[in-house]
Amino acid sequence: MRERFFAGLAAALALVAVGTAPAAASLEACLPQLRAAALKAGVSQRTVDAALANVAYDEKAVRFSTSQPEYQTPIWDYLAFLVDKERIADGRKMLERHARVLERVEKTYGIDRHIVVAVWGVESDYGQFRGDFHVPHALANVACTGRRANYFRSELIEILKIVDRGDVRLADLHGSWAGAFGQTQFMPSTYRRLAVDFDGDGRKDLVNSVPDALASTANYLKNAGWVTGMPWGYEVKLPAGYRGPSGRKAKVAVSEWGKRGIRHLDGGELAGTAQAGLLLPAGAEGPAFLVFSNFDAIYTYNVAESYALAISHLADRLMGGGPFHVAWPTSDPGLSRKERLELQKLLLRAGYDIGEADGRVGAATRAGISQAEARLGLPVTGRPGQRIYRALGGR
DSSP, X not given: OHHHHHHHHHHHXXXXXXXXXXXXXXXXXXXXXXXXXXXXXXXXXXXXXXXXXXXXXXXXXXXXXXXXXXXXXXXXXXXXXXXXXXXXXXXXXXXXXXXXXXXXXXXXXXXXXXXXXXXXXXXXXXXXXXXXXXXHHHXXXXXXXXXXXXXXXXXXXXXXXXXXXXXXXXXXXXXXXXXXXXXXXXXXXXXXXXXXXXXXXSOOOTTTOHHHHHHHHHHHHHXXXXXXXXXXXXXXXXXXXXXXXXXXXXXXXXXXXXXXXXXXXXXXBOOOSOEEEEEOBTBTTSOEEEEOHHHHHHHHHHTOHHHHHHHHHHHHHHTTOOSOXXXXXXXXXXXXXXXXXXXXXXXXXXXXXXXXXXXOOOHHHHHHHHHHHHHHTOOOXXXXXXXXXXXXXXX
16 A cells, blocks of 8 residues: 555656646736736736746646645534644733724724634634635636636636735735635635725735724625524534434525434424534534524535535534534544644654644655654554554653
8 A cells, every 4th residue: 555655656756847847838828818808807916927027837836726636624524723722812912902993893894803803813813824825826827727717817817806906015915825815715706896995995905904804704605694693503413313304405494404403412302493514523322403594604605515514513612512512523633733733743753754833734744744644553544644643652
């Protein structure tokens, strides 16, 4: 297994090297078309020249846009690093530090401040991390060489218009390969529709203005259908051997779930006419949740149930709630960000060449984990879990 893993990795790297030159040539041929499209859409020559100067082929951005990730993150890993003790503690500090702004946001848009801060925490670690890519360059790459070229070309033009309006400086446009940027990671077209100037300086600046970022996030959720005063959902208790219906979209009255044997965590009966779906992110053996339309509003932010659950759970923890009552159905739980960083240090100390220890688990770290697992006689997964962490001396 170990030999096949590394042979496959070497073959993949060789294919990347072979494919880079034609792709780079394709980008070079495409750039004049992007320039012309932006100018035709009304973007100034000055902005076009500055934004698209020195655009180079970005293999990473193109790869992310054209292939599905080979490494699928289990829900217990995803929640372990997105809702860890550090993010909860930092979020509570942000709630205090920006209490006045959040009170205004809550009154203006009707969105619970804890949800807004949770989005901020997950998207950029409260403004500490904005993204690895210079967004105009990444968008140029994926518009020319990736899938959904027309969509990304449109997003590129939108972000150049944002610069033209003076909302955000070109140098501040760091974000994702797909174009999301700012403290709460808006796509450029979403920025145009829903970003707001909440600090009154005449600019919609989600990069440098915390009030603008928080208010814009609340405005997004309001437009996504958030209902003021309604919870996102809550954890429930399934009857033994539950094999009934489930799914976020399969909503029925809460009382109907009660008829199916589902109960509150304390055993109390479910009642009420509010429409809810039963979310089982790890199957009937893991935590179960009744989710309402506000969960769907959060879901639209990143179109993933795991993401919506992370936001919802972080918001509950910021309000003083505890961990889920039912444990995830795994013998190898996930690692917090602190533990991921420590795991990388342990790998380096053991002689595995994974590059720099930065807490971010990429291909090199997963390869190092696989090598360590093989040497220690563990199942080779390449996954940053408690098993390999403990085996290497983590505490």
